[in-house]
Amino acid sequence: xxxVFSLVSRLAPSRYxxxxxxxSAAGIGLLLGFILLRRVYRHRYFQRLNRRMAFxxxxxxxxxxxxxxxxxxxxxxxxxxxVESILLDQLENANPTEADRLTKFLRSSGxxxxxxxxxxxxxxxxRRNALLSxxxxxxxxxxxxxxxxxxxxxxxxxxIAIRSLGRTxxxxxxxxxxxxxxxxxxDVAATTVQNALLRCCQERPAILLPYIARADxxxxxxxxxxxxxxxxxxxxxxxxxxxTDKVAExxxxxxxxxxxxxxxxAIGALARxxxxxxxxxxxxxxxxxxxxxxxRAIPPLVAAxxxxxxxxxxRTAEVLSRFERQLPEILRAVMLTRDEYALxxxxxxxxxxxxxxxxxxxxGDAAKQSEARKVLMNLLKxxxxxxxxxxxxxxxxxxxxxxxxxxxxxxxxERLLPQLxxxxxxxxxxxxxxxxxxxxxAQKKVPx
Amino acid sequence: MRLFLNxxxxxxxxxxxxxxxxxxxxxxxxxxxxxAHQRRLGSVRLERTRLSPLIPPVSLIVPAHNEExxxxxxxxxxxxxxxxxxxxxxxxxxxxxxxMARLRQHFKLLATDLVYVTEAPCKPVRAVYMSTIQPxxxxxxxxxxxxxxxxxNAGLNVASSPYICVLDADSILEKxxxxxxxxxxxxxxxxxxxxxxxxxxxxxxxxSQGQLQEVRLAKQxxxxxxxxxxxxxxxxxxxxxxxxxxxxxxxxxxxxFRRDLVRQVGGYRPDAIGEDIxxxxxxxxxxxxxxxxxRIHFVxxxxxxxxxxxxxxxxxxxxxxxxxxxxxxxxxxxxxxxRSRYGAIGWLGLPYHWIFEVFAPMIEIIGYTTIIIAAVLGxxxxxxxxxxxxxxxxxxxxxxxxxxxxxxxxxxxxNDWRDVSRLVLYCFLEHxxxxxxxxxxxxxxxxQYMRGDIAWRPMKRIGFESQRSAR
Numbered sequence: 001x002x003x004v005f006s007l008v009s010r011l012a013p014s015r016y017x018x019x020x021x022x023x024s025a026a027g028i029g030l031l032l033g034f035i036l037l038r039r040v041y042r043h044r045y046f047q048r049l050n051r052r053m054a055f056x057x058x059x060x061x062x063x064x065x066x067x068x069x070x071x072x073x074x075x076x077x078x079x080x081x082x083v084e085s086i087l088l089d090q091l092e093n094a095n096p097t098e099a100d101r102l103t104k105f106l107r108s109s110g111x112x113x114x115x116x117x118x119x120x121x122x123x124x125x126x127r128r129n130a131l132l133s134x135x136x137x138x139x140x141x142x143x144x145x146x147x148x149x150x151x152x153x154x155x156x157x158x159x160i161a162i163r164s165l166g167r168t169x170x171x172x173x174x175x176x177x178x179x180x181x182x183x184x185x186x187d188v189a190a191t192t193v194q195n196a197l198l199r200c201c202q203e204r205p206a207i208l209l210p211y212i213a214r215a216d217x218x219x220x221x222x223x224x225x226x227x228x229x230x231x232x233x234x235x236x237x238x239x240x241x242x243x244t245d246k247v248a249e250x251x252x253x254x255x256x257x258x259x260x261x262x263x264x265x266a267i268g269a270l271a272r273x274x275x276x277x278x279x280x281x282x283x284x285x286x287x288x289x290x291x292x293x294x295x296r297a298i299p300p301l302v303a304a305x306x307x308x309x310x311x312x313x314x315r316t317a318e319v320l321s322r323f324e325r326q327l328p329e330i331l332r333a334v335m336l337t338r339d340e341y342a343l344x345x346x347x348x349x350x351x352x353x354x355x356x357x358x359x360x361x362x363x364g365d366a367a368k369q370s371e372a373r374k375v376l377m378n379l380l381k382x383x384x385x386x387x388x389x390x391x392x393x394x395x396x397x398x399x400x401x402x403x404x405x406x407x408x409x410x411x412x413x414e415r416l417l418p419q420l421x422x423x424x425x426x427x428x429x430x431x432x433x434x435x436x437x438x439x440x441x442a443q444k445k446v447p448x
Numbered sequence: 449m450r451l452f453l454n455x456x457x458x459x460x461x462x463x464x465x466x467x468x469x470x471x472x473x474x475x476x477x478x479x480x481x482x483x484a485h486q487r488r489l490g491s492v493r494l495e496r497t498r499l500s501p502l503i504p505p506v507s508l509i510v511p512a513h514n515e516e517x518x519x520x521x522x523x524x525x526x527x528x529x530x531x532x533x534x535x536x537x538x539x540x541x542x543x544x545x546x547x548m549a550r551l552r553q554h555f556k557l558l559a560t561d562l563v564y565v566t567e568a569p570c571k572p573v574r575a576v577y578m579s580t581i582q583p584x585x586x587x588x589x590x591x592x593x594x595x596x597x598x599x600x601n602a603g604l605n606v607a608s609s610p611y612i613c614v615l616d617a618d619s620i621l622e623k624x625x626x627x628x629x630x631x632x633x634x635x636x637x638x639x640x641x642x643x644x645x646x647x648x649x650x651x652x653x654x655x656s657q658g659q660l661q662e663v664r665l666a667k668q669x670x671x672x673x674x675x676x677x678x679x680x681x682x683x684x685x686x687x688x689x690x691x692x693x694x695x696x697x698x699x700x701x702x703x704x705f706r707r708d709l710v711r712q713v714g715g716y717r718p719d720a721i722g723e724d725i726x727x728x729x730x731x732x733x734x735x736x737x738x739x740x741x742x743r744i745h746f747v748x749x750x751x752x753x754x755x756x757x758x759x760x761x762x763x764x765x766x767x768x769x770x771x772x773x774x775x776x777x778x779x780x781x782x783x784x785x786x787r788s789r790y791g792a793i794g795w796l797g798l799p800y801h802w803i804f805e806v807f808a809p810m811i812e813i814i815g816y817t818t819i820i821i822a823a824v825l826g827x828x829x830x831x832x833x834x835x836x837x838x839x840x841x842x843x844x845x846x847x848x849x850x851x852x853x854x855x856x857x858x859x860x861x862x863n864d865w866r867d868v869s870r871l872v873l874y875c876f877l878e879h880x881x882x883x884x885x886x887x888x889x890x891x892x893x894x895x896q897y898m899r900g901d902i903a904w905r906p907m908k909r910i911g912f913e914s915q916r917s918a919r
Contacts, residue, residue, distance in 0.1 A: 017835040024842030031849045032872065035856050039868070125487070132491055160491045167496075189635040195500050229501050310565065314608065344561070351560040352578055386559045386575070 049078065056082055064105045074110070084111050088136040103139060112137060119145045127152070128160050135164025140172055147176035159188050166196025171207065174200035178211050181219055190222050197226040205257075206235045212242070212250075221249030228253035228284075229260070236263035243269050251276060252284040259288025266292060271300040279309040286312060290319030295326055302333045305342040313341060317349035327355065328375050335378060347384040356387045360395065363403040373407060380411040389416070453822040460815035461836060467804050468843040471680075474688030475850040481687055482748060482858045489749065494627050498532055503634065505533035506626060506704065507607035511599030512617040513541040513592070520554045521658030522617050527582055531626040535609055536585050538617070541599035542571070542592025551587055555579040562586070568601035568715020576606060596700065597716035597723035604715050607707060616701045618755050620650060620660050625750035629704050632745045641742045642705045642731065644690075644698030645750035646682045648861065649675045651758055660753055665867040670763060672870055673878045674756045679851040683748060683858075690746035694797040696732070698744070700724035702752035709734070721902050722773020729781050732797075736790045749859060764889045771893030772902060775806050809890035841879055848875035 056079065062068040063083060073079035091102050106112050115137070118130035131149050134142040146168075149161035162180070165173040177196055201207055205227055212223045224242065231239060239261060242254035255273045258266040266288070273285035286304050289297040297319075304316040320330050327350070334346050350356060356379070362372035380388060385408075392404045408416050497503065508526055512519050519538070526536050540548045551557060557577035564576075571593040579585040590602045600614055611633065615621065629645045651674075652666030665672055682699075689695045698705075700723060710716075713730045720726040728744065735742045757763035778801055784790045785798055819836070822828040852871050855861070862868055896902070 014829065014832045014835050017832065017839050021835060021839045021842050024839065024846050027846045028842065028849055031846070031853050035849075035853055035868070035872070038856065039865070128487075128491070156488070163491055167493075191500075191502050191634050191637070194502055195496070198501070225502075348560065348562045351558075352562065354578070354580060354583070357558060357580060384561045386561050390559050 049082070052079055053082055056086060060086065064102070070109060080111075083109075084133060087111070088133065091136065091138065103137075106137060106139070112139065112141065116141065116145050119149065123152075124154070124157075128157055131157070131160050131164045135160075135167035138168045138170065140170060142168060143170065143173050143176065146173070150176060150180050155187055159192060162188055162192055162196050166199045169199045169202070171200055171203055174207060178208070178223070181222060182211065182215060184219075194222060194226050197223070198229055201226060202230060205230050205232070206238075209235065209238050217247050220245070221247055221253065224250040224253035224257075228256035231257035231261045233261050233263040236261045236265055239263075240265065240269045243273055248276075248278040248281050251278070252281045255281060255284040255288045257288075259291035262292060267294060267296050267300075270297070274300050274304045279307075279312055282307060282309070282312050283315055286316045286319055290315075290322060293322070295323065298323060298326060298330060298333070302330065302337065302342075305334060305346060306337055306339040310341075313345045314349070317342075317345040318353075320346060321349045321353045321355060324355065328371060328378075331375055331378050335382065343382050347379060347382060351384070351387060357391075360388070360391045360400060360404065363407075364397055364400045369403070373403075376404075376407055377411065380407060380413065380416075385411075385413070385416060450825075450827050453818050453825070453827045456814065456818040457822055457828055460811065460819065463811055463815075464840050464843075467808075468840075468847060470800070470804070471684060471847045472843075472850075475684050475847060475854070477691050478684050478687040478854060479850075479857075481691055482683070482854060485748060486858055492631060494530075494624055497627055497631065497634070498530060500634075503532055503630065504611055504637070505535065505609035506531060506611045506613050506630070507535040507537055507603070507609040507707070508613045508615055508626075509537050509539065509600055509603035509607060510615050510617050511539045511541055511596050511603065512543065512547055513596075513599065514543045514545045514547060515617040516543070516546040516550055518618050519547050520550050521655075522619070523551065523555070523585065525620055525658035526615065527584055528623070529621060529626050530623045531630075533609070534584055534626070535607065536582075537588060537603040537606055538585070539588045539590060539599040539603045541590060541596075541602075544592075548587075548589055552577070555585055555587070556581050557587055562606065564606045566605050567711045568604045569718055570598045570601035570605065570715075573602055593718060595718055595720065595723065597720050597726075598718040600723065601715040601718065604707070604710060610707055611704050612707045612710065613702070613704045614700060615752065616754060619647075619701050620655065620658065620753040621702065622660070622751045622753070625702070625752060626704075628750035629702075629747050632743075632747060633704065636743070639741055639743045640745055641709055641735065642698055642703060642728070643745040643747050644686065644695070644703040645752055646686075646746075646748050646859075647678060647699045647701045647752050647754050649678055650753040650755045653753065663861045664864065665862060665870055666758070668758065669874065669877070670760065670882060671756060671758060672874045673882050674763075676848050676851065676871060676874055676878060678756075679855050680848060682746075683854040684847070684851050686746040687748055689797070690744065692792060692796075693743055694792055695744045695746055696728055696793075696797055696801060697725045698728050698746075699752075701754045702750075705731075719902075720773070721769060721776045721897075725773060726777045726780075729777050729784075729798075732793050733781065733784060733790070736793065751859075751861070760885075764885075764892070767886060767889040768893035768896060771806075771809070771890040772897040774801065775894065775897050776902075778802055778806055806894075809887045809894065812887050813891065844879060845875050848878065 056063060056073070059068050063073065064087075073083055087102060087106060091099060091106075094102055112134075115130045115133045119127055119134055122130070127149070131146060134146060143165070146161050146165045149164075150158055152158055152161065162177060165177055174197055177193060177200065181193055197208070208223050208227050212220055212227065215223055224245075227239075236258065239254050239257045243251055243258070245251050245254065251273065255270060258270055270285045270289050270292075274282055274289075276282050276285065282304065286301065289301055301316055301320050305313055305320065307313050307316065320334075321327075323330060331346070334343055337343075356376075359372040359375055362368035363376070365372075376388065379385075388404055388408065392401055392408060395401045395404065508529075510522065510526060515522070523536065523538055527534075538551060540551065557579055559575045560578050562576040562578075571591040573588055573590045575589050577587040577589065579587070586606060588602050588606055590599065593599060593602075603614075604612060611630070613626065613629075625645060629643050632643055633640045649666065649671065650660075651668075651671045652664045653660055654662040654664065665675060686695060686697070703724070705727070709731060710727065713727070713734045716723045717726050717730075731744070757766050778798065781798065784794045785802075787794045790798075819828070819833065823830065823833040849872060852868070852875060856868070862871065
């Protein structure tokens, strides 16, 4: 009887195709088998996992207090990993007292030592897993091991070491990160380094200042950006020095920090930065002024509203719109600049933050209506009438519709007068008040 | 005649072989990449990313044309996305149904005099509205532009964030999708200029209040086959090509782009049929011509769920439109072919698309014809004929099952045994008659494009809430 191979060889050129078919079929079989086996395995694994997880959670107090003997879970890898996972999850949300108790258990149970050992002894995936766990443990003992991992030849391991150092949130962890950065721009993404430093330096941002002074032009912006996220009044003098740095990114970060510092001297420095040649420095200065929420910032901000850069104008408008109490004066000052772009940006922003509907509603409030009327009239004169016309047609309160109608009539804008006829047509059922026009004057008359 | 048939059949054989081998290589690359991506995700904690002050703001642009059935739920769901710095811009593209009225009523919209610079061309904007109850929402009401690109451009002009994310109004984004898609951008904001997420099939899933409640497979055969197609296209195709920075498409249903760059290239081309592929190719062109180092990423874990055609007529229209879109873009950019200036895009990415996407239906129909004639005339041995068909069938099935495997080992959205079994079953069944129908639809697309018929034909939708009850 001829063999299968001799049969196949008789197929001549077709035999190659047959082999390809057979290989494909084998591939399909393998893939299907793999999917099937994996499903079965995972089903069983999760069943076991859920069972053990339920047991450990139900006896968690016993586990942490040693009532459940450590040997009962330590020797089983799955159990040990679950205990560590529950512990680290709890540590992330624990109050200081609870965190102390859990940390004590972390040390006494040997979980910490085991991870320290793994991070030192192994390479690759096992080391990375250990580093991730160590970062979540947030104890000072992990810092030397995580720092050593910054020397690992594998980029992914170094990345995880930085993330884990940041995750500790300890001030001591900032030092190895900064040293790593100072050795030259790292291959790890700048945002990863910055995020890690942000967590470590939260308590004492001043720790970064000497490093910023030492760093070269490439690294200084990276560190300054971290400082820019939080600063306090006690480092305001150092920050003001940074506002004269030759690197624009550093000046921008200094502006940002000054905003957080809320220092009394910050306004002057920020006002100078508003005239910086680089637009994004001006942008940061404007944003920082917004954070200070100090009315002394209004004049430089109004000047910044006339900036040549559109983004600066828009941001300035956003900042100015937050000064709700000073809105009438600001609007007047903006109109005095006679800068159409500035005026448009400002009006657009106050519309966007919902200030105009508030002003329209204030027309119905005897205490606020006079101020509201002034601002709204200025708005109408500047050409921003869309929202007012919308209120004229759709506002549910007849008295306010009437007040808006009077404003429109008094605006001397002939293009708007035909709009005054529309409310009657739009809402005949609600017409408790009929607005009649005599020339440019609107009168309110209650129908019989 | 005999020579012609032999040459044609051999060409077809090698064409099939190369096409499937390329996909097979992409499958292997995707398996490795997906595993690496999963591993990297283990060290990223999204809640930390969300809290980071360094996270860049994003403007979501949602073009809507006659979307009254889904627009409110969709907008609500976009507004509740887990992202700290978000602006949602819904663009009502001249809808003739109640889309605008529903938005106006539900979000208490007020017309504003918002200032913006029209950098990308679009039809006139009637008004820009802000919501009195949702400060993150802006609605642009514009005249119908006849294309999604026109509507997106209007949103692009109004957008104020450094990144824009374009979404379809009939899509549902998973809560953390935006955070996930921004991870590669955050890691390397200088080089990564755009990123695409994965689009999955919503049909069959249970949706409530604009949120996905349960993922299930659709009931109709051609909907299940579309699921396999999407898995294959995204998990193998996009993942694989992105590995070489040769991604030519970021799905119009879910992608993030650097706003300044999109504006630099003039926004979306309003008359583009396939605005998604058009934009990405123009971005490649712009960046290559300016000698920029850049990357266009595919991120496989942020998921956008979208409704796919649930009747054959709509499916035919969609596929014809896709084909027209591809031809349109590739034809317009034919000067990029085999030019060293455009690097691997010119030498590999675009030629591959020409040969294996645009010409595919024509080669297939010629192949079917010549192979049958050859078999009838006895030019080709019957054994060879059947073995060849069997090989094409088996190899293509292998690739499809590979896509299901990728889904299984990585993101595993289909948990029910029955769903996975059906997915696998349809990997065997998709080759007849779906494949032939698909070929005909694509040929129709080519024919329509050659005739200059580029009109957009709407797809029949059943809406979010009726996804399960309609079955």
